[in-house]
Amino acid sequence: MxxxxxxxxxxxxxxxxxxxxxxxxxxxxxxxxxxxxxxxxxxxxxxxxxxxxxxxxxxxxxxxxxxxxxxxxxxxxxxxxxxxxxxxxxxxxxxxxxxxxxxxxxxxxxxxxxxxxxxxxxxxxxxxxxxxxASESSAPRFEDAPEAELVSLQRYNPGSVEQGEPLSHPGLPENVIWFATAAAPPPRFRVHIDGTSLTINARSSGFSVQVPDALRYRLFESPGSHEIWLYDPVVDRRQRLGELRVVEAASERDGFCEVAAWGPQQTQAGATFNEQPDGASAFWIRIECFPESTVVTLDGTEIDTTLRPADGLITTHILDHSLYREPGQYPVALKDARTGESIEVGKFVVTP
Amino acid sequence: MIEDIRTSLDNGSTAEFDLAIVGAGPAGITLARELGGRGYRIALLEAGGMEPPDDDARKLYDADVVGLPYPIQASRQRFFGGTSNHWGGWCRPQDDVDFETREWMPLTGWPLERGQLEEYYHRAHEILAIDSRDYEAARHTEQSALLPADEASGFRNAAFRFSPPLRFKDAFGAELEASNDISVFLHASVVEIDHDGGRITRVGIRTLDGHQTSIRAGRYVLAAGGLEVPRLLLHTARDGAPALGNASGFVGRCFMEHFGYTPGHIMARAGLKYHRHQDRNGHSIMPAVAPRPDLMHRERLNNCCLLLTATEPDAAWPPGALATPGLARRLGKAAWRYRVQMINEPTPNPESRVLLSDQRDALGMRRLVLDWRIMDRDLESVEATVRYLVRWLGGSGLGRVQFSRPISPETTERFTGGMHHMGTTRMSADSGEGVVDTNCRVHGTENLYVASSAVFSAAGYSNPTLTIVALSLRLADHLGALKA
Structure with missing residues (x-):
């Protein structure tokens, strides 16, 4: 031509x-x-x-x-x-x-x-x-965005969810994750979890995202951790906010996972440890999975137990101080009250 | 003072007051504060306590949802302060057009003019600690950051302002605790309203642990939300006679909710500021695009607004495409893509309603049935508005529209609301067309009033709290004058 x-x-x-x-x-x-x-x-x-x-x-x-x-x-x-x-x-x-x-x-x-x-x-x-x-166009991709600090993140909740259960945290609607930040982020920011881009709901003290069922069900497919990212599509920058842990459903668990941490591990004879508002002593035990009929035992005695599977946490409430009145080393264990299966958490040391 | 009714009133006892207000949310607390010191001894009855309800109390809000899906539990707050405990602080008075009778939207039209609320809106801004009463975005946000919505465009730049948001519990709890005129009773669920010849004689109160008391007063105000007010009224039907205010059949009908819809995106000049920001005076503002009244009149549209949020461009039609000479001559600078979210006004629809179930809750009250519906004409209005947006932006060289979600049965099933319950005891001059008169008195009664978004005759698109507080102030003036 x-x-x-x-x-x-x-x-x-x-x-x-x-x-x-x-x-x-x-x-x-x-x-x-x-x-x-x-x-x-x-x-x-x-x-x-x-x-x-x-x-x-x-x-x-x-x-x-x-x-x-x-x-x-x-x-x-x-x-x-x-x-x-x-x-x-x-x-x-x-x-x-x-x-x-x-x-x-x-x-x-x-x-x-x-x-x-x-x-x-x-x-x-x-x-x-x-x-x-001919001139092709490619939209900016979140995955390719450089990292930068977009917000000053103070905390977020919840950080974990049990398979098959809604995300929950006191004070929040179901399936909402709340991020507390130093200042309100622009509403254009998006949260990315496992390839899904979510609209944020910005407030003066942070922002929240609603986790849609489709994403939740996908996350439930296997226990594990999923990174949570914040993305600014206008400047094409992203910030890693943390992770959402999916823990195995109680009903699916065969037994106990390995105890990750626990405490307190020592007290003086008769002295309250990790004192609670009502004067009770309390153990805390970090463990990824455990049967829903788990109880904590101290030297074979079952003690009042609270299970928080979504947080990977077990806590106890001990008002009977006679259980650690005498110096010695007492086994702390987790016991499945239904099957009798038990694993040792560690030795609790009571000093004179 | 603030007291637990289980310990402050003996089981089976009756207490006498001049005024009983049912519900200690923004409406009830505003009303009580305004009338305290004006000759009224007031009982302010809160169904919950000072903290969020436990599971048993929450179950009292269990309801059957038979229409569009609706998050009943999440939208209600059964404790002192009511929904001010979770609101986001968005404020905007109703527009003039919202008060008009629009013949293309059946049952619209308040029996008030917007001007009759002006002074109360003014005072409501002070109560809610809103730092500006100017809702013209163009006066406060730089012109280059707004779409040039001139008269010919059919659109305008409206704005939202913001309360901090005010939590009524924190802001006014101590004041009510110290009040000599106002007795706040916690855990005081009203379960019956006795009446005789149109005069309310007593309200019966019951708690979850079986404590029963009564309040007698000269006047009564239902200051609960748009679900609980019709529920209480519907319970007053006796022996084949209609419920109080229900000679017209409108109690519980015309349930309205600001339905949200995200039609897609626009491409327009980069740097638009339709997000919440500080205006030139340092006041919080969030501009929004809204149709002008003349466009609504001419094209028979509902009121609505469009919120724009900058988002990533897509590959199908990138911002660079609009840089082509002749395609967008009023763009002015580089283009960017924005997500469009619409807040829509519903037409009052008698088939969208609150009913009573045969199931009873733990207090013996019949449970709610919510049948939320949106009329086809409302959906047509949404789609038409988007099409006018296409014409405006494209036809004036300002940008383009990506209309990704045309209305369909699938999209309507996913409509969300603003948790604004309106219209279920609508205001009307004629007792045959509504439930309360222009003074918020229930038609056919001598001494029963409603302070709630339940009285809204039309919904507009503005968040309701500011108007609820304004209407409560107006009702307070009316009741104060009656007392005088």
């Missing part, structure tokens, strides 16, 4: 433009808006200049396999291909045409974007002219 013509001088402002080192010639050229050329040349140039429209252009061509996008654009602008027109004049006509198409519902829908028919045709012309070099 060789439809190019020499640039003609317009009547508007001028600019000094270098033509090329080889020729070494300098010309006074008009402002681009005043450049006169044929209508088809302007349309081609505009189409070539488009960015990220390859997908829309191909969609239009697929929907209109026998049509000539360039000719239809010219027809819509009421221009003949060889008709002389300034670049500014054509752009103005194009803008008016595009705007009138919106006013008259002359629309081409691509991936739910409601586009003017003429701009879709321009995109198609872009693809026709550039072929494999």
């Amino acid at each position: 060789n439809r190019r013509k020499f640039i003609a001088m317009g009547t508007g402002g001028v600019a000094l433009v270098g033509v090329g080192a080889a020729g070494g010639v300098w010309l006074l050229c008009p402002d681009p808006a005043d450049l006169f050329s044929t209508a088809d040349m302007h349309v081609d140039e505009i189409a070539r200049s488009m960015s990220g429209v390859a997908g829309a252009g191909r969609a239009w061509l697929e929907a209109n396999p026998n049509a000539s996008a360039g000719k239809l654009v010219l027809d819509a602008l009421d221009l003949d291909a060889g008709q002389e027109i300034s670049r500014g004049g054509l752009t103005e006509s194009l803008a008016e045409r595009v705007e009138s198409e919106f006013a008259n519902d002359h629309i081409f829908i691509h991936e739910d974007w409601w586009l003017a028919e003429t701009e879709a045709r321009l995109a198609a012309l872009h693809v026709t002219l550039l072929g494999a070099d």
Whole structure:
């Protein structure tokens, strides 16, 4: 195709433009808006200049396999291909045409974007002219975003959930994770968990996300940890906030996991340890999984036990101080009251 | 003073007051504070305690949801301060158009004009500690950060303002504790309203542990939410006679909720500030795009607003595409993509309603049945509004719209609400068209009033708390004048 013509001088402002080192010639050229050329040349140039429209252009061509996008654009602008027109004049006509198409519902829908028919045709012309070099677009990907501190995170809850159970934490609706931050984040931030992008609900003291059932069920497929990220789509930065632990459902557990930590491990004879508001002593035991009928025993005596499977935590409440009145070493154990299975947690040392 | 009714009133006893207010949320507390010191001895009856309810108390709110899905439990707060204990502080008065009778939206039209609430809105701002009463976003946010919504566009830039949010328990608990005129009774669930010839003679109170007392008063105000007020009234039906205020059949009907909908995205100039931010005066503001009244009138649309949140571009039509000469001549600068969330006004719909179940709760009250419905015309209005947005942004060279979620049965099933319960004892000048009169007195009664979003005749899209407080102040003035 060789439809190019020499640039003609317009009547508007001028600019000094270098033509090329080889020729070494300098010309006074008009402002681009005043450049006169044929209508088809302007349309081609505009189409070539488009960015990220390859997908829309191909969609239009697929929907209109026998049509000539360039000719239809010219027809819509009421221009003949060889008709002389300034670049500014054509752009103005194009803008008016595009705007009138919106006013008259002359629309081409691509991936739910409601586009003017003429701009879709321009995109198609872009693809026709550039072929494999047509301008593709790629949305920024959360996974590729550099890390940065987006918020000053103080804490978040809950950090774990039991398979098959809703996420829960005192004071929060079900399946909501609350993040306390030093300042309110912009609402455009998103939370990403396991490939799912979640809208945040920003408040002055932090933000929350609602974990949809579909994500929760997917997370439930196997116990483990899932990273929680915060993403700012505008600056394309992300921050790791923590992780959501999925622990095995009580009913699915065969028995006890390994005890990760426990305490206190020592006290003086008769002295209250880890004292609670009501004067009771208390053990805490960190353990990923345990039967729902677990009780803690101290030297074989079952003690009042609270199970918090979602937190991987067992606590006790001991009001009977006679259990550790005498110095010695007493075994602390976890016992499945239903099966009798038992594992030792450790030795509790009572000093004189 | 604030007392537990189980210890302050003997089982089987009756206490006498000038005014009994049922419900200690924003409406009831506002009313009590306004009338304290104006000659009234007031009983303020709170069904819960000072802290969130336990499981047994929460079960009192169990209800059957037979219409659109609705989170009944999450939307109610049965303890002192009511829903002020969890509200987000969003504030905005109802628009003028919300008070109008719009013939294309049946049953709209308040029997009040917006102007009759103006002074009460003014005072409600002070109570709720809202730092600005100016809702014109264009006066407070730089022009380049707003869409140029001129008259021809059919849209305008509205705004929300914010209460801190005020927790009524923390803000006014000590004041009520110290009050000599106001007795706050906790755990005081009203389970019956006795009446004789349109005059309320007594309210019966029961607690979960079986303690029963009564309050007699000269006047009574139901200041619970839009679910509990009709529930209490519906319980007053006796021997084939309609419930109090229900000669019209409207008690419990026209349940309205601001239904949310995310139609998709727009592409518009980068740097728009439709998120919550500090305005030029340092006051919190959140602009929103809303249809102008003339567009609503011309195209028979419901009121609504559109919240815009910057989000990542997609590959289908990236911001760079709009940089093409001639495609968006009023864009002004680079484009960006924004998610659009709509808050929508429902048409009052008699089929959207609160009923009583045959099941009873632990206090012997019949459980609620909520049949929340949205009319087809409301959905058509949402879709039409998005189409006008397409025309406006595209037709004026400002941007584009990505309409990803056209209305369908699947999308309506996923509608969310703002937890705003409105319209179930609607205000009407004529007793045949509603439940309360312009003074919030229940039609056909001498001494029973309602202070609640239940009286809203139309919902607009504004969050209701500011209007609830304004209406409570207005009712307080009315009751204060009666006492004088």
